Amino acid sequence: MADTLSRYHALVEAGEISFDAAQAAVAKRLNRLNEELADFRLSRRKSSALAWLFSRGEKREPVTGLYIWGEVGRGKTMLMDLFMAASPVRRKRRAHFHEFMADVHERIHAYRQKLKSGEVKGDDPIAPVAMELAEEAWLLCFDEFSVTDIADAMILGRLFTKLFEEGVVVVATSNVVPDQLYKDGLNRALFLPFIKLLQERMAVVKLESRTDFRLEKLAGRPVWTVPLGAGGDQAMDEAWARLTGGAEGEPSELIVKGRHVAVPRQARGLARFSFAELCERPLGASDYLAIAHAYHTVLIDRIPVMRGLGMRNEAKRFITLIDALYDNSVKLVASAGAEPTGLYLSDEGVEVFEFNRTASRLIEMRSEDYLAAPHERRVEPSADTGGIVET
Known part of the structure; x- marks a missing residue:
C-alpha cells in the first residue's frame, strides 16, 4: 500500500495537482503518523496476545494526533483523503465534525432514554457514549473541525477526555488554530480546558500553501x-x-x-x-x-x-x-x-x-x-x- 507522500507525488506526476512544498511537508508528517499508528497497532496486538501471561502489562504512551489548520482551499481535505487511504488502522472513522457531533447528541439522547426506562444505570451519558465511540473506531478523522454551538462546546471536554483515555487518536483539519475555536462563544472560559487538551494530545501544524486551489x-x-x-x-x-x-x-x-x-x-x-x-x-x-x-x-x-x-x-x-x-x-x-x-x-x-x-x-x-x-x-x-x- 502506497504511503501518503507517495500518493501525493503520484497525483503531481499525473498532472491532477501542482506540487506545493507546504502540502508535501504535511504529507510527510502524515506519513510519520501512519508509521506510529502501525507500530502502536502491532504493540496492541502483542499486548492482547500476552495478556494471559502478565497480570499488569507496561502501558505505552498514546500516539499523538494531528491538527492541521490553514486557510480555505489549501488542500487539507485532499491530504486527509490520502492519509485515510494509506492508514493501516482497521477501526477508523472519518466524518465532517458537524455530522459527528450530531451523531454524538443522538447517542446521548438515546442513552438518556435508557436511563429513564431503567435499562441502564448511572447519571452521566457522556462516558458510556465515548466508550461506545472508542469501541467502534480508535482513529477518528474530522474534516472542518469547528465549534460554534454552545451545546457542543459544553460536552466536548468530557467527551474527548474519555476518548483519549480509551486510546483514541484524533486527526483533524480546520480553518482556525485551536486557540481560535469557539471564539466569542457564550461561556467560553468553560471551553478553554478543551483547547488545552487538544494541544496536549494533538500536534498542531499549519498548512501554508501559496494559494486557494479551489479558486483556481x-x-x-x-x-x-x-x-x-x-x-x-x-x-x-x-x-x-x-x-x-x-x-x-x-x-x-x-x-x-x-x-x-x-x-x-x-x-x-x-x-x-x-x-x-x-x-x-x-x-x-x-x-x-x-x-x-x-x-x-x-x-x-x-x-x-x-x-x-x-x-x-x-x-x-x-x-x-x-x-x-x-x-x-x-x-x-x-x-x-x-x-x-x-x-x-x-x-x-x-x-x-x-x-x-x-x-x-x-x-x-x-x-x-x-x-x-x-x-x-x-x-x-x-x-x-x-x-x-x-x-
Missing part, C-alpha cells in the same frame, strides 16, 4: 444567477425544466428522527426550495444531511444578502446547509442577491470567518470538476456502511 478551478458554469428578481426567477424555472426533462414536480417530505421535513418540490432526484424554506425555519445539520442524501441536485431560490447580526441565525443555517451539500457532492443551482463572497456582510461574529469557507465552497461547486463528480451519499454513522471503515 473556478469553471463559471451558469448555475448561479445574480441579481434577484424576475430574471433570476425565470432562469431558475428554465433550469428546473431543463434538469428534470420538463417534469412539473410534486411536494414530498423526509422523516428525520421522527420529524417531518417538507420538500416543496421534487422530481427525478432533484429538489427545489426557497432560501426561506431552508434557512428561516428551525432546521439543523441532520435535516440538511437528509436532503443531501436524498437528492443529487438542489435548487435554491432567492438567497438574499445576509447583513449583520440580524441575520446571524440564517447565516449559520446556510453555512451548515452548504457543508452538507458539499460533503455529499450535491449539485447546487441558485439565484442570489450577490456573488458568494458578497453574501454575508458583517463586521462581527465568528460567522464572518466561517462564511469565507462557505463562499469558497460555493465557488468550487460551480466548477466543471465538481459538477462532473457523482453524487456521493455518505450515510449516517450508525448505518451498516457508515463512517467506520474496515481495511
Whole structure:
C-alpha cells in the first residue's frame, strides 16, 4: 500500500495537482503518523496476545494526533483523503465534525432514554457514549473541525477526555488554530480546558500553501444567477425544466428522527426550495444531511444578502446547509442577491470567518470538476456502511 507522500507525488506526476512544498511537508508528517499508528497497532496486538501471561502489562504512551489548520482551499481535505487511504488502522472513522457531533447528541439522547426506562444505570451519558465511540473506531478523522454551538462546546471536554483515555487518536483539519475555536462563544472560559487538551494530545501544524486551489478551478458554469428578481426567477424555472426533462414536480417530505421535513418540490432526484424554506425555519445539520442524501441536485431560490447580526441565525443555517451539500457532492443551482463572497456582510461574529469557507465552497461547486463528480451519499454513522471503515 502506497504511503501518503507517495500518493501525493503520484497525483503531481499525473498532472491532477501542482506540487506545493507546504502540502508535501504535511504529507510527510502524515506519513510519520501512519508509521506510529502501525507500530502502536502491532504493540496492541502483542499486548492482547500476552495478556494471559502478565497480570499488569507496561502501558505505552498514546500516539499523538494531528491538527492541521490553514486557510480555505489549501488542500487539507485532499491530504486527509490520502492519509485515510494509506492508514493501516482497521477501526477508523472519518466524518465532517458537524455530522459527528450530531451523531454524538443522538447517542446521548438515546442513552438518556435508557436511563429513564431503567435499562441502564448511572447519571452521566457522556462516558458510556465515548466508550461506545472508542469501541467502534480508535482513529477518528474530522474534516472542518469547528465549534460554534454552545451545546457542543459544553460536552466536548468530557467527551474527548474519555476518548483519549480509551486510546483514541484524533486527526483533524480546520480553518482556525485551536486557540481560535469557539471564539466569542457564550461561556467560553468553560471551553478553554478543551483547547488545552487538544494541544496536549494533538500536534498542531499549519498548512501554508501559496494559494486557494479551489479558486483556481473556478469553471463559471451558469448555475448561479445574480441579481434577484424576475430574471433570476425565470432562469431558475428554465433550469428546473431543463434538469428534470420538463417534469412539473410534486411536494414530498423526509422523516428525520421522527420529524417531518417538507420538500416543496421534487422530481427525478432533484429538489427545489426557497432560501426561506431552508434557512428561516428551525432546521439543523441532520435535516440538511437528509436532503443531501436524498437528492443529487438542489435548487435554491432567492438567497438574499445576509447583513449583520440580524441575520446571524440564517447565516449559520446556510453555512451548515452548504457543508452538507458539499460533503455529499450535491449539485447546487441558485439565484442570489450577490456573488458568494458578497453574501454575508458583517463586521462581527465568528460567522464572518466561517462564511469565507462557505463562499469558497460555493465557488468550487460551480466548477466543471465538481459538477462532473457523482453524487456521493455518505450515510449516517450508525448505518451498516457508515463512517467506520474496515481495511
